[in-house]
Amino acid sequence: MWRLWVCDDEIMSETPPGPPPPGPLPLHEEKPVPTWTRDFVRALGVSLFGALFFTFFIWLASTGLMVSNNFDIIEADAMWMGICAAGLAFFFPFLFMEHKRPDDGFRREGLIPLILLGVVASAVIVSLVALVWPFFLGVRAVPGTVAAELNADPASFFLVLLFFIGGMAWSTCMMMPMMIGGYKVALWLLLPYLGFAFLIFFAGVQVFENPPSLLVTMIWVAVALFGLAVLTALAALRNVIDKPKPQMTASERDAAYQGYLADRRRRGLTNENPLPGIDGPQQPPRR
Numbered sequence: 001m002w003r004l005w006v007c008d009d010e011i012m013s014e015t016p017p018g019p020p021p022p023g024p025l026p027l028h029e030e031k032p033v034p035t036w037t038r039d040f041v042r043a044l045g046v047s048l049f050g051a052l053f054f055t056f057f058i059w060l061a062s063t064g065l066m067v068s069n070n071f072d073i074i075e076a077d078a079m080w081m082g083i084c085a086a087g088l089a090f091f092f093p094f095l096f097m098e099h100k101r102p103d104d105g106f107r108r109e110g111l112i113p114l115i116l117l118g119v120v121a122s123a124v125i126v127s128l129v130a131l132v133w134p135f136f137l138g139v140r141a142v143p144g145t146v147a148a149e150l151n152a153d154p155a156s157f158f159l160v161l162l163f164f165i166g167g168m169a170w171s172t173c174m175m176m177p178m179m180i181g182g183y184k185v186a187l188w189l190l191l192p193y194l195g196f197a198f199l200i201f202f203a204g205v206q207v208f209e210n211p212p213s214l215l216v217t218m219i220w221v222a223v224a225l226f227g228l229a230v231l232t233a234l235a236a237l238r239n240v241i242d243k244p245k246p247q248m249t250a251s252e253r254d255a256a257y258q259g260y261l262a263d264r265r266r267r268g269l270t271n272e273n274p275l276p277g278i279d280g281p282q283q284p285p286r287r
Contacts, residue, residue, distance in 0.1 A: 033101060033107060036107070036113075039096070047095065047125050048125050050092075050095075051126040052129065054087060054088055055130075055132065058076050058084055059076075061080055061136075062137070076138075077147070078145055079205050079209060082147070082207060082208035082209060083205065085130065085207070086205070089166075089168050090200050090201070091171075092171050092172065093168075093171050094175070095118075096172075106176055106238060108238060111235045111238050112235040116232065116235075119169050123165040126164050127157065134147065142209075145208065146159060146160060146210065156211075158212075159207060159217050160207065163203070163207050165227070166227050167200050169228050170196065170230075171196070173230050173234055174189060174192065174193045175193070176231075176234055207220075
């Protein structure tokens with residue numbers, strides 16, 4: 001019993017003075033919000049890296065060294081190009097995600113121009129890199145299809161550019177509310193997000209396996225423009241979906257601290273007055 005009282009007394013005597021932290025400790029250290037230019041350049045740089053990354057997979061498939069889980073050889077054909085293109089569009093919103101930032105990567109100021117310019121510029125970069133994809137098809141290239149004529153037919157290039165703009169815009173429309181809205185919004189959008197994943201990969205295969213046409217091009221023009229419009233509206237509602245936490249001024253923090261000290265003095269919990277029953281004199285244990 002006496003050893004227990006001594007340990008308690010040592011613990012209380014080592015308690016640091018001052019107020020406790022204002023709220024629960026964060027799960028991770030938050031990084032400061034960078035500049036708008038840094039976010040924009042980062043999105044373009046990661047888009048270029050992603051395009052080169054999927055280009056490597058197309059080249060690897062052309063060598064016959066890429067196999068599936070069933071040990072079937074994956075061929076570099078129009079279907080594989082469509083899958084890689086859809087993967088680029090589907091994973092685009094992950095370029096903005098940074099969990100260590102207080103805004104999760106979707107900044108509270110200047111988000112609309114960042115998202116719109118980021119989608120269009122990234123789609124242009126990815127489309128330019130995709131011009132080398134037809135060289136990897138070889139004899140598997142079907143003449144007249146978008147996959148075979150991408151670097152020779154302006155209509156095929158324009159269709160692929162529209163596919164990337166529309167796919168990236170709608171991918172961001174699905175992912176951004178899930179990131180900034182919390183787990184409740186994420187649960188509501190989980191099934192639509194999975195449905196969109198199937199749809200974007202199906203559309204990518206259809207675009208690359210077929211020849212370009214005016215009807216398909218007009219459909220993707222509408223998809224791209226409508227996606228950019230919805231994305232603009234969601235970016236404008238960013239601070240409504242996830243309201244910013246109120247920040248205390250220096251005077252408010254000082255007033256809160258003085259109130260905390262006054263409450264400690266009222267209850268006799270100051271460093272000058274020991275806690276009753278613990279830091280006071282103790283009775284020796286009975287033998």
